Amino acid sequence: MKIKIKMTTHGDDARKYKNVMDFASNLNPYGVSKKTLQAVTNNLNKISQYPDSDCTELRKELARYNNINPENIIAGNGSAEIIRLFCEVFLNRGDGVLITVPSFSEYGANAKLFGGKIEYVGLNPYDNFKIGVDEILNKVNNNTRIIFLCSPNNPTGKLISKEDVQKIVKENPQTHIFxxxxxxxxSKQNSLAEEVEKYKNLFILRSMTKFFGLAGLRVGYGIGNKNLIKRLSDLKLVWNVNSLAQIAAIESLKDEEYIRDSKDLMGGEKQNLFKKLSVIPGIRIYPSDANFFLINIKDTGLRSHEMKMKLLERGILIRDCSNFRGLNENYVRICVRTREDNEKLINAIKEII
Structure with missing residues (x-):
């Protein structure tokens, strides 16, 4: 019997509009590394060649970047491919899945696709959507196969502390912690990538899309213990990451100046944007550990789709969050861009409310 699953709708609709400032996609506003662009340009002849299906050089560079071994890494055609592959390999029909909400919709969509029985753990807006470890642990039972966590969480921007993740991992050794x-x-928190051999049930998803700006090339990767990665690798599609994407990812990871400058610039702009949005009447902006902010606009009298359309009239695109499970038409999300763009956003919001 076929299961009909309605796949999710995302906020990646900047391509639909011309000449808009994209505050919806959560990408590095400083774009792709110049060294990366040059490397791709220099290797356009690779278009006529098959890519390395094992992503050998890319996994080596990812291993260096994360201080782990290449055998602990699987590369994918964006993070979405890794999420689907993980569910395909580790979920059986009827297996339990825990997902905090609001969060990235692909977890639930792919868990349903492979027969998972999903239980959602709601996050409290009056506690700034903090992910409660005890609430998660109280939901776990003998049937729970996967717990999906997102840190920093999308769309709330909240981190889960290393200690809280470790607690969930340690107390549920038979459950995969994704x-x-x-x-x-x-964020200012280090990855848990180096913990995956210590905790065999821990799997980490990473992306080259957001910070490194490679959204159009589709590169994501997973980090886990060697046996887990082998199980995933045995079932992945061949040639899943194209040649130019592999080259771009490798060069991006090598460009330490780009990485350092992006973090420095984003940190300053983030503080400035938060401060100025916080004083606009009718807006409640939630603290964030990421490069975006979730905003409650209920007291402005506008609904999320109305604010989105009014800002589009001014050449600005924001994320309407009404289709996130656990949110409604009172919420929008905006990402941090350059100082000039951020000032235009602030002025535009003041105009419409």
Whole structure:
């Protein structure tokens, strides 16, 4: 019997509009590394060649970057491929899945696709959407196969502390803990990548999309113990990461100046944007550990889709969060961009409310 699953709708609709400032996609506003662009340009002849299906050189560079072994890494055609592959390999029909909400919708969509029985753990807006460890642990039972966590969480921007993740991992050795760290480079917390051999049930998802700006090339990767990675690798599609994507990812990881400058610039702009949005009447902005902010706009009298359309009229695109499970039309999300762009956003919001 076929299961019909309605796949999720994301906020990646900047391509639909011309000449807009994209505050919806949560990408590094400083774009792709110049060294990366040059490397891709220099290797356009690779288009006529098959890519390395094992992503050998890419996994070596990812291993160096994360201080682990290449055998602990699987590369994918974006993080979405890794999420689907993980569910395909480790979920049987009827297995329990825990997901905190609001969070990235692909966890639930792919868990359903492979027959998972999902239980959602709601996050409290009056506690700044903090992920409660005890609430998660109280939901776990003998049927729970996967717990999906996102840190920093999308769309709330909240981190889960290393100690809280370790507590969940240690107390549930028979359950896979899937930790999505797609936005970890924007935070001040280190990745748990080096813990995957110590904790055999811990799997970490990482992305080259957000911080490194390779959204159009699709590169994501997973980190786990060697046996887990082998199980995933045995079932992944061949040639899943194209040649230019592999080259771009390798060069991006090598560009230490780009990495350092991006973190420095983003940190300053983030503080400035938070401070100025916080004083606008009717807006409640939640503290964030990532490069974006979740905002409650209920007291402005506008609904999320109305604010989105009014800002689009001014050449600005934000994320309407009404389709996130656990949120509604009172919420929007905006990411941090350059000082000039951020000032335009602030002025535009003041105009419409």
């Amino acid at each position: 930790l999505d760290e797609a936005f970890i480079e924007f």
